[in-house]
Amino acid sequence: MADNENFRFDGSDDDIDVEDRKTFLPKTLMPKSTRASKASYPIRGKIPARGCEDESDSGDKEDDEDDEDFGFGKQGDVQLSHFARHLNHDNSDDSHNDSDSDSDSDSDYSEPRTRGIKVSSHTPQSRPDHFARSVKIAERSAARTKVYDADSFLLIEEDDSPTNRGPKLALGSFGRARSPKQEPARTWKRVLPDLDSDDEMILSMRDEGYTDAQISYRLKKEGRINYSTQSLGPRVKRVKEVIAAHVDYQLAEGYKEWTLQEDQCLMQAFEYADIEVRYEIERAMATRFKKTAEYMRRFDKDAIFSEKAVRERYQALMAGTARIPIDEDDDPNERRKEMEEFRAEREEVRAKEKEEAERKKREGEEEEEKKRAALAKRTEAAAKKKKEKREKREARKERIATKAQRLAQEAAEKKCKRADLRREKAEAKVAAKKAVRQANTNAPVKVAKVTDLQNVTVDTPDPRLDLELQDLVILCKEAGVDRQGNKEELVKRLKEANEKKTKPQLMVECRKHGLNSCCLKHQLIYQLAQMDVKKIRKARAKATSKAATKDAVSGSDETTAATST
Numbered sequence: 001m002a003d004n005e006n007f008r009f010d011g012s013d014d015d016i017d018v019e020d021r022k023t024f025l026p027k028t029l030m031p032k033s034t035r036a037s038k039a040s041y042p043i044r045g046k047i048p049a050r051g052c053e054d055e056s057d058s059g060d061k062e063d064d065e066d067d068e069d070f071g072f073g074k075q076g077d078v079q080l081s082h083f084a085r086h087l088n089h090d091n092s093d094d095s096h097n098d099s100d101s102d103s104d105s106d107s108d109y110s111e112p113r114t115r116g117i118k119v120s121s122h123t124p125q126s127r128p129d130h131f132a133r134s135v136k137i138a139e140r141s142a143a144r145t146k147v148y149d150a151d152s153f154l155l156i157e158e159d160d161s162p163t164n165r166g167p168k169l170a171l172g173s174f175g176r177a178r179s180p181k182q183e184p185a186r187t188w189k190r191v192l193p194d195l196d197s198d199d200e201m202i203l204s205m206r207d208e209g210y211t212d213a214q215i216s217y218r219l220k221k222e223g224r225i226n227y228s229t230q231s232l233g234p235r236v237k238r239v240k241e242v243i244a245a246h247v248d249y250q251l252a253e254g255y256k257e258w259t260l261q262e263d264q265c266l267m268q269a270f271e272y273a274d275i276e277v278r279y280e281i282e283r284a285m286a287t288r289f290k291k292t293a294e295y296m297r298r299f300d301k302d303a304i305f306s307e308k309a310v311r312e313r314y315q316a317l318m319a320g321t322a323r324i325p326i327d328e329d330d331d332p333n334e335r336r337k338e339m340e341e342f343r344a345e346r347e348e349v350r351a352k353e354k355e356e357a358e359r360k361k362r363e364g365e366e367e368e369e370k371k372r373a374a375l376a377k378r379t380e381a382a383a384k385k386k387k388e389k390r391e392k393r394e395a396r397k398e399r400i401a402t403k404a405q406r407l408a409q410e411a412a413e414k415k416c417k418r419a420d421l422r423r424e425k426a427e428a429k430v431a432a433k434k435a436v437r438q439a440n441t442n443a444p445v446k447v448a449k450v451t452d453l454q455n456v457t458v459d460t461p462d463p464r465l466d467l468e469l470q471d472l473v474i475l476c477k478e479a480g481v482d483r484q485g486n487k488e489e490l491v492k493r494l495k496e497a498n499e500k501k502t503k504p505q506l507m508v509e510c511r512k513h514g515l516n517s518c519c520l521k522h523q524l525i526y527q528l529a530q531m532d533v534k535k536i537r538k539a540r541a542k543a544t545s546k547a548a549t550k551d552a553v554s555g556s557d558e559t560t561a562a563t564s565t
Contacts, residue, residue: 189225191238193246198224199239206236289314453516453523460522462491463529471536494532498525 195203198219205215212229220226227235250256258266289311296303296310305313316322326335464472465487472490476483481493498506499521506524507517515527 191235191242193242195239195243199235202227202232202236203239453519453526456523456526458522460526462495463526463533464491464494467533467536471540474536475532494529495525498528 189198191199201218201224202215205218210218212232215232216227216229247256251258290307292314293305293307293310296305313322326332326339329335464475467475467487469487469490472487472494473483475494476490479494479497481497483490485493503521503524506521506528509515510517510524510527513528513531515524515531517524519527
C-alpha cells in the first residue's frame with residue numbers, strides 16, 4: 001500500500017492486498033489460507049466462528065469443520081470488527097471513546113491493528129449495502145474469542161444456547177421448508193408386480209368399498225406412506241397396469257395358463273361388454289339424423305330442416321312412399337291444385353282448432369273467475385268473522401275492566417265504611433270506659449225493691465210468654481232443655497229448670513246479674529225470667545239496627561253502580 005493516508009475500502013479486492021491485510025489483522029484472526037501460504041486470497045470468504053487456530057494441519061482441519069457453521073451474507077465480504085473500527089475512525093470524540101473502551105478487553109490488538117496507518121473514514125455514499133450486517137457479524141465473532149499475550153492458543157467461551165441453523169429441507173419438499181407439525185413428505189415409490197403391504201391394503205380396501213378419503217386416513221393413521229385422495233386413483237391404476245403386464249409376461253413365457261373358471265368368467269364378461277357396447281352404438285346411432293340436419297345446413301345454408309323432418313323424409317325415400325317435387329311431376333298443375341286444396345283443408349282444420357282452443361280458454365277463464373270470486377267471498381266472510389270475534393273480545397275485555405274498576409271502587413268504599421264503624425266503636429268503647437272511670441264507685445245500684453215483688457206470687461204468669469217461639473228456642477238451648485213444643489210447653493220447661501235449682505243457687509245468679517236476692521224463691525225465678533226477656537229484646541233491637549245499617553249501605557252501593565253505569 002503506497003499511500004495509507006488516502007486508503008478507502010469499498011469491499012472490492014483491488015483496494016487492499018495481502019500484506020496490508022496482515023498489517024490490520026492479528027495472526028489469529030487472519031484467514032487460514034493466508035497463514036498457510038503467502039499467496040494472495042480473495043476478500044470473499046469465511047472466518048472461524050469458534051475453535052483453536054494454530055499453524056498445524058490438525059488445527060486447520062478443525063478450523064475447516066468450524067468454518068462450515070458460519071458464513072457471511074449474500075456478498076460474503078470479510079470485515080472484522082477491529083478492521084471496521086479503523087474504517088469508521090474519523091478522529092472524533094466518539095471514535096476515541098470507542099477505542100478507549102476497547103483497549104481494556106483488546107489490548108493485544110492495539111499495536112498490530114494500526115501500525116501507524118491513518119485510515120480515512122467511510123462516508124455513507126462509499127459504504128456497501130452489506131456493510132452494517134458484515135460489521136455486526138464480525139463483532140459477534142470477535143466477542144466470542146479471547147486471545148492471550150502468548151498468542152499460542154484461544155480460550156473459547158461455549159454458548160449453551162441452541163444455534164438456529166435454519167429449516168432443513170425434507171425429501172420431496174421441492175425446496176420448501178416443512179414444519180415438524182406438517183404431514184411427512186410424499187415420495188414416489190416404484191410399482192412392482194410383487195405388491196407391498198401398502199398397495200395390498202389400498203387394493204383390498206378399494207375392493208371392500210372404502211372411499212379414497214378413508215383409505216388415505218387409514219394409511220396416515222398407521223404411519224404408512226401418506227397418499228392424498230387425488231393420488232390414490234392414479235396409484236391404483238398404475239398397480240393394475242403393472243399386474244396386467246406381468247400376467248401377459250407370464251402367459252407368454254408359459255408361467256401361467258388360463259383356467260376353466262377364468263374361461264367361464266371371460267365369456268360372461270364378454271356378453272356384458274357386448275351388451276354395453278351395443279347400447280353405446282344405439283345411442284350413437286340415435287344422433288344420425290341430427291348430424292344429417294347439421295351437414296345439410298353446411299352443404300346448403302338455405303336447407304334448414306329439423307331432425308324430425310329429416311328422419312321422416314329419409315324413411316319415406318327409403319320406403320318408396322315419398323312424393324316427388326311438384327316441378328318434377330308429370331302434371332305440375334294438378335299437383336299445385338291438390339296442394340292448394342290441402343292447404344285450404346289445413347286452414348279450416350287450424351281455424352276449428354283455434355276456435356276450439358279459444359272456447360276452452362274462455363271456459364277456463366270463466367272457471368278461474370268463478371274460483372276467484374268464491375275465494376274472495378270466502379276470504380271476505382273469514383275477515384268479517386275474524387273482525388266480529390275481535391270486536392267481541394274487545395267488548396268482553398272492556399266489560400271485565402269496567403267490572404274490575406267497579407269492584408275496586410266498591411271495595412274501597414266498604415273499606416272506608418268499615419274503618420268509620422271501627423272508629424265509631426272504638427270511640428264508643430273509649431267513652432264507655434271513660435264514663436265507668438268517671439262514675440261514682442259508691443253510687444247505689446238500682447235493684448228491684450221487695451215491695452215491688454210483693455204482688456208476685458206462684459200463680460203470676462211468666463213474663464217469657466210474651467216472647468216469640470224462636471226466642472224461647474234460644475233460651476231452651478242455653479238452659480239445656482228440650483226445644484220441641486209450643487210456647488207454653490217451652491216456658492213450662494224453663495220454669496221447671498229454674499225450680500230444680502236451690503234457693504242459694506238462685507240467689508247467686510241474681511246477685512251476679514244485679515238483681516234483688518232478698519226475696520222468696522218464686523220471686524227470684526220471676527226476676528231471672530224478666531232478665532231473659534230483656535236480654536232477648538236487646539239482642540233483637542241490636543240485630544234490627546245492624547240490618548238497617550246494612551240495607552242503607554247496599555242502597556248507597558246500588559246508587560253508585562247506577563251512576564257509574
